[in-house]
Amino acid sequence: MAVMNVIESLRAAMAWEMEHDDDVIILGEDVGTAGGIFRTTEGLQNRFGAERVIDTPMDECGIAAHAVGLALYGLKPIAEIQFSGFIHNAHEQIMFCAAKYRWITGGQYSAPLVIRAPSFGGIKGGAWHSQSPESYYIHGGGIKIVVPSTPQDAYALLLAAIRDPDPVLILEPVPLYRTLSGEVTDNGEAAEIGVAETIRRGSDVSVITYGPLRHDVLAVAEELQASSGLNAEVIDLRSIVPYDVECLVESVKRTGRAIIVHEAPYSLGFGAELIAELQQRCFGYLVAPIDRVCPPDLPHSYRVGDEHYKPDARRIRAAMRNIMKYEY
Amino acid sequence: MAVMNVIESLRAAMAWEMEHDDDVIILGEDVGTAGGIFRTTEGLQNRFGAERVIDTPMDECGIAAHAVGLALYGLKPIAEIQFSGFIHNAHEQIMFCAAKYRWITGGQYSAPLVIRAPSFGGIKGGAWHSQSPESYYIHGGGIKIVVPSTPQDAYALLLAAIRDPDPVLILEPVPLYRTLSGEVTDNGEAAEIGVAETIRRGSDVSVITYGPLRHDVLAVAEELQASSGLNAEVIDLRSIVPYDVECLVESVKRTGRAIIVHEAPYSLGFGAELIAELQQRCFGYLVAPIDRVCPPDLPHSYRVGDEHYKPDARRIRAAMRNIMKYEY
Amino acid sequence: MLDQKHQDRVGNPREAEESILDRAAELGVLQVLDKEGRANGSLSEPDLSRDELRYFYETMFLLRRIDERGWKLQRSGRIAFWIPMRGQEAVQVAATAAMHNDDWIFRAHREMAPWLMRGASLNDLFAQFFGAADEPQKGRRLPCLIGNRSINLVQGPTQVGSFIPHACGVAWAAKLKGHDVKVLGLFGDGATSRSEFHSAMNFAGIQKPPVIFMCVNNSWAVSTPLDRQTAQADFASKGNAYGVRNLRVDGNDPLAVYAVTRQARNEVDELGPVLIEAITYRLGYHTSSDNPDLYRQETEAALWADWDPLRRTRLYLQGKGWWSDADEAALDVQCDEDIQAAIDDASSRDIPSSQSQFEDVFAESHWLLESQRERMLQDYQDGAE
Amino acid sequence: MLDQKHQDRVGNPREAEESILDRAAELGVLQVLDKEGRANGSLSEPDLSRDELRYFYETMFLLRRIDERGWKLQRSGRIAFWIPMRGQEAVQVAATAAMHNDDWIFRAHREMAPWLMRGASLNDLFAQFFGAADEPQKGRRLPCLIGNRSINLVQGPTQVGSFIPHACGVAWAAKLKGHDVKVLGLFGDGATSRSEFHSAMNFAGIQKPPVIFMCVNNSWAVSTPLDRQTAQADFASKGNAYGVRNLRVDGNDPLAVYAVTRQARNEVDELGPVLIEAITYRLGYHTSSDNPDLYRQETEAALWADWDPLRRTRLYLQGKGWWSDADEAALDVQCDEDIQAAIDDASSRDIPSSQSQFEDVFAESHWLLESQRERMLQDYQDGAE
Numbered sequence A, B: 001m002a003v004m005n006v007i008e009s010l011r012a013a014m015a016w017e018m019e020h021d022d023d024v025i026i027l028g029e030d031v032g033t034a035g036g037i038f039r040t041t042e043g044l045q046n047r048f049g050a051e052r053v054i055d056t057p058m059d060e061c062g063i064a065a066h067a068v069g070l071a072l073y074g075l076k077p078i079a080e081i082q083f084s085g086f087i088h089n090a091h092e093q094i095m096f097c098a099a100k101y102r103w104i105t106g107g108q109y110s111a112p113l114v115i116r117a118p119s120f121g122g123i124k125g126g127a128w129h130s131q132s133p134e135s136y137y138i139h140g141g142g143i144k145i146v147v148p149s150t151p152q153d154a155y156a157l158l159l160a161a162i163r164d165p166d167p168v169l170i171l172e173p174v175p176l177y178r179t180l181s182g183e184v185t186d187n188g189e190a191a192e193i194g195v196a197e198t199i200r201r202g203s204d205v206s207v208i209t210y211g212p213l214r215h216d217v218l219a220v221a222e223e224l225q226a227s228s229g230l231n232a233e234v235i236d237l238r239s240i241v242p243y244d245v246e247c248l249v250e251s252v253k254r255t256g257r258a259i260i261v262h263e264a265p266y267s268l269g270f271g272a273e274l275i276a277e278l279q280q281r282c283f284g285y286l287v288a289p290i291d292r293v294c295p296p297d298l299p300h301s302y303r304v305g306d307e308h309y310k311p312d313a314r315r316i317r318a319a320m321r322n323i324m325k326y327e328y
Numbered sequence C, D: 001m002l003d004q005k006h007q008d009r010v011g012n013p014r015e016a017e018e019s020i021l022d023r024a025a026e027l028g029v030l031q032v033l034d035k036e037g038r039a040n041g042s043l044s045e046p047d048l049s050r051d052e053l054r055y056f057y058e059t060m061f062l063l064r065r066i067d068e069r070g071w072k073l074q075r076s077g078r079i080a081f082w083i084p085m086r087g088q089e090a091v092q093v094a095a096t097a098a099m100h101n102d103d104w105i106f107r108a109h110r111e112m113a114p115w116l117m118r119g120a121s122l123n124d125l126f127a128q129f130f131g132a133a134d135e136p137q138k139g140r141r142l143p144c145l146i147g148n149r150s151i152n153l154v155q156g157p158t159q160v161g162s163f164i165p166h167a168c169g170v171a172w173a174a175k176l177k178g179h180d181v182k183v184l185g186l187f188g189d190g191a192t193s194r195s196e197f198h199s200a201m202n203f204a205g206i207q208k209p210p211v212i213f214m215c216v217n218n219s220w221a222v223s224t225p226l227d228r229q230t231a232q233a234d235f236a237s238k239g240n241a242y243g244v245r246n247l248r249v250d251g252n253d254p255l256a257v258y259a260v261t262r263q264a265r266n267e268v269d270e271l272g273p274v275l276i277e278a279i280t281y282r283l284g285y286h287t288s289s290d291n292p293d294l295y296r297q298e299t300e301a302a303l304w305a306d307w308d309p310l311r312r313t314r315l316y317l318q319g320k321g322w323w324s325d326a327d328e329a330a331l332d333v334q335c336d337e338d339i340q341a342a343i344d345d346a347s348s349r350d351i352p353s354s355q356s357q358f359e360d361v362f363a364e365s366h367w368l369l370e371s372q373r374e375r376m377l378q379d380y381q382d383g384a385e
């Protein structure tokens, strides 16, 4: 056990796996000599060589596409996209190449690459350095998505992603990179993809979230318990493809109320999918419509800032209070 | 009034607008000399010249990106993507350039291009020639989406798209191109974007759809009325960004039941968004969970075919019958 | 050529252009054979035996027959789609022969030679056209989009050009693993306009993986002629922008294609990747959905007829005394028989079940897919008429 | 240079490379000025008056002062971000001067000269850094991502290179409309790797719109040196792959940049687009978030110090007797005063309201955005502590 921040835990996971599996390689912009703009891969090029930790040209399409080829042959490439706001030119390569190879070849080939995408707001990043791109990678199928928000999850889910036989997109929590530390067991144990964590037990409402907001939601839940006795259950999804439907259904049936909180914009944010599924599976149990708290359908503005874009305590609190008061 | 098929009505709309507005130009692969692989732009290059009907290199990223530039300067480019399955490499250009220019420049510039994307299954097209890519263009905002499924709508919505001050994606119904004919008033009148059409009044369940399935859903509704007295309301959305929420809410509150039917895969298909919104706005009125009928989360298989992918009569019928029987 | 009505409907097909191959020497297009199949070109004859060359020709001949029968199957409605390869037989046969069987080949959409030359069966090939359940891709892809792992033949995603960096990445991986596996990536002139061509060339120039990029320039991308695809007169020299060696070869000359590809393969470890532009001509329609009359003059194909690879190869073999009319007649019969047998077999095979489409989305299915599958089956029951 | 601990942490910064400009003549890099600011180069002096040249220098000087103050504002926490332009002043000043004011300029991320030279105010520029509500982009973009329609200066989307085809498309549109409007598109060496560079060059070669592509080669893309960006030794000649004329120029020589850009503008209608590679060097950090010590030797900047564009331009002006120490001192004072005034003004302006972010998503808002806006306001009330 060691105390690590999120950057260190991600690095430890990559180092562990590179140490134990020669097929694991890293590629991306500035990941080698500079160790990545967040220093996530710092030291790895010196340790594993420039053949395994590769500085690429500034071409996200090319990074993803070459990772597909590397993976087809049997390597396990970890491709870093510098910021998830720059992933979009790789959309075709990720969703319609990597994610489809197994199916289109009748199971003959597959491209189990890992895409690391630093994501989420909170660093005054403006429209490109604050994105949550998951929705573009959920629809259509063929790629898994994990979203760790603690050092231990970062470690264990990145390991799981690397070992997974399918492509995996990992959305990393930029705002927590260095601000959140915790104990990490650096023993090469991977988490199971698809399993949520109930981080607070409660009986009044199920608040479902993922990403850095996990911490904000938890804080509001604690606060409301103290101030008003509202007893919320808080669930961190951790994986969004596939997600832990049993955990959610069990919780929502029990509480009768659900709120989804995420950083991606409203329309066709992942909340929409969760609501569609949960209203069907929990219909008779719901005493209020399922609510969602998320940014509006527009980009992140540098100067208006994170407070008025990503769900803040006020908005989470409002949703929790109002769902308890709901009457029809 | 003239009888036209969908191809002819689309062509008539473009011809009308090119005749009346010199700023309208067309670009895309094979749109000029050959008149498009579906012959939609047939004759337009001869009529309006090769400067206004432009054969481009085979580069969807470049087609969209140059259309952005042309639009920034004040032209109204209509960019054809040969099949919507080939739009994906233009995703960044469409969603993070065209759709964002107005906002990122503080309203100084905008890129009101039109993207014509032949879409939907039904021609044994396999995984790329049968796609419904709307979900990738809804999340994040900044581009409108229209989906005509009759010759008159094709005419009037394409005109509306060309005249709209914002980027518009028009998903054209490939399977209806030449199989569906109808009266079209070729008088330059555009439809209003954002308005649905209730194509069948009914009181038992609201079946909401768009695209070629409009016709399938209507047929099943008529059949079930005749065979079992089930009286379904059928709504063709026609626009999906923005969509006609008032029409939907009014209908669903009246019927108490809703089913969404579309050709895009399940997870984060547009149905998810509609359900999320409707379950909130119609909560107390719903007597059954909102259901969705759509393909599973996988691509279209050539040989398994359309019947087992896009919702067919059996699946639509089952959903309608079952929602009437729902009990909790 | 076109009547007035036709002229109003469509654009004006441009004047037929003479074959680039008529100016091969001047343009630096490498050749062994001249138009009449004589070894008169800039390259000397590669080291190929009589049997090998006969096999080249026989395979080219078979490809043409497959193409003709496939076209008819489509026209008669027995299969939904066809992608002609007529005129492009030499480049694919010779390039395949130049590679080792362990080498990976990424095909575009007109190359069936690797299938035939690497020991996969004709029956299984036709099974693909019919979408049989037991063909390697389980009947999922359009007819003619053939891929077969057992012979290291990859059919990438359907976006033209999207797989070029995959070819490069596979070669790079093989190099990192120290395997003696090279990669041949085949793509068209149109594909060079796509982003992925740019990415692949750029990465290849830097990383020097053992990949041979072969741009099969067949003069057209659907209706788009070369000068609407790029203002640069040739495709090979695009490699210079990326530090990638390159050359142009007569793609209708199997000896030349073999010679340059073989050399490229031999030298690729030492000298790095190569971009080979193989000049050929699409004699047929773009696909069964196409109508070339709208955009090109019929006379153009005639200008290429003398450069037909089958004709030239046959002349070469006859010149050597390695091919007789009797050989030709026997081959003709044999091809017809084999193809008929393949059609009979393939068309009687099972087609995939609707449930099979749920396989291979992920290595293991998950609850959501399973629930979608169950729901579909349930709906089939509940929704029966 | 690096202590052991440092070496373990990071990769090994490569050896410092001498300035490419030391080999300008040999490499065909066009120059007017030599290192010491004498008009000794391959190009003759362009037709620029004493006043114009003094204005060049004054603007370059002001740019450097802005950069220094901006950096400090960032370091002291008054603004969140800074993108240095130190060392790259000449190319942007001269290129702007060579274009007409009606011409559009697409900037990358290090060019502020158009803002200053086309009559937009210094105060408004600083207002952008502070994200003021009344700056043209409404405070939405990161500091230094400046755009201003009133002077035809476009700041495209933040994906590097994504706007290169937009520049091309604007020029194409102007040509179609018969306007005498040309376009200058500025982008870095790194941007050439992106898909959109490929698209823009390819379309430009074919359509010949009046666009001048200026690749500002500053030796680095964050930590990525040139030879990891492309195996081709220069960026200009990438134009050949697309039939786009191209040349290399000393980007730290404002006279040379002016001369070639002016000529390119004059000839662009007749001869088509040009790709100009302007060679300069990023003396500063990539951005305020960067740490160049991790990837490049400090000594490298020193090798470029003699090529500093301010130094050379000053030497040139002094050689002509057009610039004195007194001029320099006065300029220094003036810049400080103007900048201080701009900071005082800009930092006291209103910042955008939270509601302002809902503007400009579409030309007109729609029900969904409105309901999201109302819900947010309602939540602010209902969620108060």
Ligand SMILES: Cc1ncc(C[n+]2csc(CCOP(=O)(O)OP(=O)(O)O)c2C)c(N)n1
Residues within 6 Å of the ligand: B029, B058, B060, B082, B086, C108, C110, C158, C159, C160, C187, C188, C189, C190, C191, C192, C218, C220, C221, C222, C282, C286
């Ligand atoms: C990305 C993409 N755009 C468009 C298409 C439709 N399409 C199929 S083949 C083709 C032309 C390809 O031209 P080329 O690369 O020269 O190959 P050829 O067909 O001539 O063999 C086009 C446009 C596609 N499959 N993928």
Ligand SMILES: Cc1ncc(C[n+]2csc(CCOP(=O)(O)OP(=O)(O)O)c2C)c(N)n1
Residues within 6 Å of the ligand: A029, A058, A060, A082, A086, D108, D110, D158, D159, D160, D187, D188, D189, D190, D191, D192, D218, D220, D221, D222, D282, D286
């Ligand atoms: C598509 C994309 N990928 C990555 C980034 C992050 N990024 C910002 S600037 C930059 C380097 C740009 O290099 P170059 O084009 O040479 O311009 P320079 O910064 O040297 O002026 C990178 C990688 C980005 N903004 N966009």
Ligand SMILES: [Mg+2]
Residues within 6 Å of the ligand: C188, C189, C190, C216, C217, C218, C219, C220, C221, C222
């Ligand atoms: Mg071609």
Ligand SMILES: [Mg+2]
Residues within 6 Å of the ligand: D188, D189, D190, D216, D217, D218, D219, D220, D221, D222
């Ligand atoms: Mg640079």
